[in-house]
Amino acid sequence: MRKCSYCADPTIGKLASSYWGWYPLEGDRIAYKIMYCKPHAEKHLMPIARTWNDNLPNEGEPVCWDCGAEVDSLRDKLFASIYMPNTDPIKLEVGLCSACLSKHQQDIAAVGQRLSNRTEIHARTGEDAWIAIGIVPVDS
Numbered sequence: 001m002r003k004c005s006y007c008a009d010p011t012i013g014k015l016a017s018s019y020w021g022w023y024p025l026e027g028d029r030i031a032y033k034i035m036y037c038k039p040h041a042e043k044h045l046m047p048i049a050r051t052w053n054d055n056l057p058n059e060g061e062p063v064c065w066d067c068g069a070e071v072d073s074l075r076d077k078l079f080a081s082i083y084m085p086n087t088d089p090i091k092l093e094v095g096l097c098s099a100c101l102s103k104h105q106q107d108i109a110a111v112g113q114r115l116s117n118r119t120e121i122h123a124r125t126g127e128d129a130w131i132a133i134g135i136v137p138v139d140s
């Protein structure tokens, strides 16, 4: 059953979805899937979709995508794919300062459904959900 990750309301109409992933310093890659009903997509997803273009870092100037702080390096990256009805998918690969990264990781883990390391197929595109985020599966 497809339902919103934020509420238990029965959903009429299409859901938006997003996939988020990152590589922890130690251990395996981690990815989550979040589903959104229309009101929750507007609340949680639209702000990201609206601002991500503006916040892309300039070449050679590592700046946190979220807070704009200058950082030494943008090793800490968050990968995402955002699917909204009637909209082209948005792919994100953003560098974050470590404080913002851990904040986002907590938010995502709080509502998201953890993807297993087995290949998961994206319901809408038929694409491997991991590859959809930009995280290449590794043999384990």
Ligand SMILES: [Zn+2]
Residues within 6 Å of the ligand: 004, 005, 006, 007, 008, 009, 036, 037, 038, 039, 040
């Ligand atoms: Zn909802």
Ligand SMILES: [Zn+2]
Residues within 6 Å of the ligand: 064, 065, 066, 067, 068, 069, 096, 097, 098, 099, 100, 101
């Ligand atoms: Zn930051």
